[in-house]
Amino acid sequence: MTKPQTKKTDKRVGLFVCHCGVNIAGVVDVEKVAQVMKDYPGVSFSANYVYMCSDPGQQMIIDTIKEKKLDSIIIAACSPTLHEKTFQEAARLAGLNPYQIEIANIREQDSWVHTDKDKATKKAIRIVKGHVEKAIRNESLEPIKVDVTRRALVIGGGISGIQAALDVADHGYEVLLVEKNPSIGGKMIQLSETFPTLDCSQCIMTPKMVEASRHPRIKLLTYHEVESVSGFVGNFKVRIKRKPRYVDATLCNLCGECEKVCPQVVPDEFNMGLSFRKAVYLPFPQAVPGTYTLDAANCLGLSPVRCGKCKDVCDKKAIDYDMKEKIIEEDVGGIIIATGYDLYTMQALGEYGGEKYEDVINGLEFERILSASGPTGGVIRRPSDGQVPKSIVFVQCSGSRDTEKHLPYCSKICCMYTAKHSMLYKHRVPDGQATVFYIDVRTGGKAFDEFYQRTVEEDKVLYIRGKVSKIIKEGDTLIVWGVDTLTGKKVEIEADMVVLAMAMVKADGVQDLLKRLKISTDIHGFLAEAHPKLRPVESLNAGFFLAGCALGPKDIPEAVSQASAAAAKIGDLFSQKELSHEPTVVPADDEKCSGCAICITMCPYGARSMDKERGVVVVNEVLCEGCGACAAACPCGAAQQRNQTDEQIFAMVSAMLGE
Amino acid sequence: MKIHYYPGCTLKEKTTALDLSTREAMLRLDVELVEPEGWSCCGAEYPLTEEKIIGLAAPARVMRQVRDEGGDVLITTCSFCYAVLKRTNYALKNDALKHKRINAFLKDDIKINPLTKEKTTGFEDYNGEVKVLHLLEYLRDYVGPPKIKSRLKRPFPGLKIAPYYGCRLLRPQKELGLDEPDNPHIFEEFLELMGCTAVDYPFKQECCGSYLSVSLPEAATEASYRILRAARMNGAQAVAVTCPLCFYNMDKRQDAIRESFLDFGGLPVLFFTQILAWALGVDKSALGLAEHAVPAAHLFEDKPRAEVTL
């Protein structure tokens, strides 16, 4: 903590004090500031002017820099957020390095907040002095330049991932689309019809899937999982695990003979376990890529000794029990994460039967029951006995908006899909009774409220305002305990089936990956935006972009918009010749570094690592965002932030506090 | 082994069956139950406003006595006592103000030795040191299923029993922490351990009407009826309870239930400790079966009869 020497510097510093009309000059005696600073060590020029940001003001700066051969300038004016760029540009025109410009904020943080002229002037002088001390010690810096690999990785093959991949590919860049399941399509391909237009989800989804698979610049990696990502924006190295499908996709001609002979029957994930599939299966008829997959976990043993029936019947010799897991490595410049969501578990809702009642199902299960390609061929039948339910109760906010035990947020789409569910039910079972329990009906969206009103008015769905407390079962009938808060009556309704509008939650399967990628998430595990308003599809980690329900609950158009926005951001990134990165990073001084590695643990970006041979820390400056946490932690002063070194801070403090 | 046991008022006078069967059963698991000296009524209801905290004094005093006798665990079987003791303990641990006020009040408590008439006062603060356990918890976590299993003499093969938790064992979960309020298991696990089949039915955690059985008997009658009916519909041969008041509402009031609800066929109500005691080989005479309004003795046969017509 030695007091910094007033550097014997040959540097010529110039000071320009702005009046900003009366905004500054009305409170701060700008003439006095300029006058006092004239004699301050290091200051070669000091002047004041009515509007520094005006054209003549800037010209004055440019001319003075040239004329007085200034090495560094301080503009005492408004907040740097307003005109730092303006003045940097002016200085650049005069041939001065932009990192030699200091803005001393004497407006927002002085003249506008104080009334005592004397005190405000003194404070302005202190502020300016501090910046002079900093300027004396500023280095000229150049932005760090890096090349860009113009190739994108999209993680997740649902509607968001597919849309993002298509857009990036259409911009002219190559895309790797990684999906962990055997087919792309995500949750949207499971839906029946979509609100509020009631167009068939599969009909609008499958063309997109086919387009993605045929696009010359999209490489589809289904049944693959991203293992790890290293590197930095523009230059990522990705390790991707290829899971063995045991069926050669290029040979499989979908004849289906293998499926016929396979003896292993397991619940079908695509139909939410409401029907069965074989261990060798096609996830759904329109699956992309169109190939069978042999699910090793349920196969009798991947060996002709154990079974081997599927291999025997395959004419194309597509089945290969010896297929192995493989890691592939790819270079990409930017990454879009579109890993989707899951539904909250039934198990967590003990009062609604937990998993005990077969006929209490979630919204996605009901989508399958409604779907023409679903387990019941589109006829609404309940899971327990296949009867057509004469009464269905829909429970909104199942798990949502519950700060106490479940999830505090609103899942956003349930109001609309419940309206859709109850409407479709009434269309298929006109004499059936549909009852919806709701707390609020939220229909903010194009044609949403009209759709909801239609459900109530035309389809005569009974909306009851109240939250269901409990569901019990008597014989084959479910009894729903609810309340109508509008009439103040406790109500009990018999139902043949109950559909819970289950909360949307983070996708469980990708949480490990996100941790490995150091992608920050919010407290609910959804991806965190760089800025919730102004950078909604970017991650704080440079080069990562976000789309879809992985960010939080949303409907299809919103997910698609985000996907296109993320793709546009990738386009931005790839359109640059080279990337530049702020040079105000924190390098490690080899001479001073003791190799204690404390700074490595401080860095949230993994920019610092140990050079084991030399026993010192090395810094990947491209990864460093310049927060300075490491600099504050470094016990030996080896980590010094460029243009905000400890010496600069000490000098500023001395100048700002001294008389 | 000696363990502190808080029977509570009702067990001493009215439902001796619960007390007796508990003691006998525990002896067969090598546990002798000792009562803290000079215990008083816990107050039955935990005070629910921030100003009526004097109700915490009695239970705190009981637990302090247990601590001063060197005990670290206090067992109860009555759900009311369990809730009051455990919640008081929670408050003394987590609410600094209540801790201060109750201890200030109890400090000058006077204890008189019955023999020497010597007076003691100036007690040390009670900070929630004693662990309050329901017997079900104690059996599961301290005695353990393997030991209990090894001591079983007369398990109940296939006897279908509906466990009834009621309110006081489960809620509020944050303070009691015995089990999930809407998805509890501990009672079922106990019954399965006894060789019974635990009947799943949706009313196991619904209220029996509690003290309203005095001020508004019709309400308690209906509440109890709904529980018993659901248990019967799901095939139960009896309902097992832990609480004397639940027992009163469901057993003693069954005549009233049958009068109001003609479809109801009756169902015996047992204390869980009667099941435990019998399974461990305790003599039938020590089960207190004479206290039951609805005959239950037929369930405690070496070969229990499947059904009894009432």
Next chain:
Amino acid sequence: MYEPQIMSFLCKWCTSAAADLAGTSRIHYASNAVNLRVMCSSRVDPQHILYSFREGADGVFIGGCHPGDCHYVEGNYKTLRRIALFKKMLPELGIEPQRVRLEWISAAEGKKYAQVMDEFTEQIRALGPLNFNEKALKREEQKNE
């Protein structure tokens, strides 16, 4: 009236922006603090605080983003831990821990910034001048005796 000297370290993204907002909103507050803008509150080294006291500050203020809002993911948590520990050390040096204040003030909280500045100034005024160097000198003398 005694006017305390306060050194403020403000994070660029939140508290400095809040100070700017107080300005645009023309909220008046005590002029005792001089601000030094850092990229993140986690850039503030306890040494900077001690140095400020040595250079005549009577109070040191550190402003950062609210927990969870840090521009650098978790810098403010590091600050929180550092400052909490540092404040425990201060009495050893004869400095009242109240002379160091850490606050989370978001870019939207211009009013809060002004209030905190007034409050902190009053708080330091009540504590009186620190006279760090004199005290240090005295301690040295005592040691030597």
Next chain:
Amino acid sequence: MRVKLKAGPEPRKFIDRIEELSGENVYACYQCGRCSAGCPMAAEMDYLPNQIIRLVQMGLADEVLRSKTLFLCASCFTCQSRCPKGIDLARVMEAVRHVLDPKGKDAFGPNEISPELARELPQQVLVALFRKFSK
């Protein structure tokens, strides 16, 4: 019936008192009604549990204090265990009972129990009942 909502500190005093006594934030309630939907005694009540909270939120002390509901709550905590906002309604009920005129008549007193019944009842029910419903 028309209810006049009073402005000024009067209703606020009542709300503050209930919050202070119960330790619960009555404004946390967003009136989903789940407490009422699961309440075993709701059928007997003049105001449902959620309506009691609503009346407190509106500062309608007279309405709340007149309600039969206060003496139908068995403190079974079913509402508390399922409330999405974690409000312990049994505490709110107790707080309202506490605010009732302390000199007023017992809602339920010892005189209303016959000696025969008293002999039969478990002690705990008497203690609990008088604690809840008597002055």
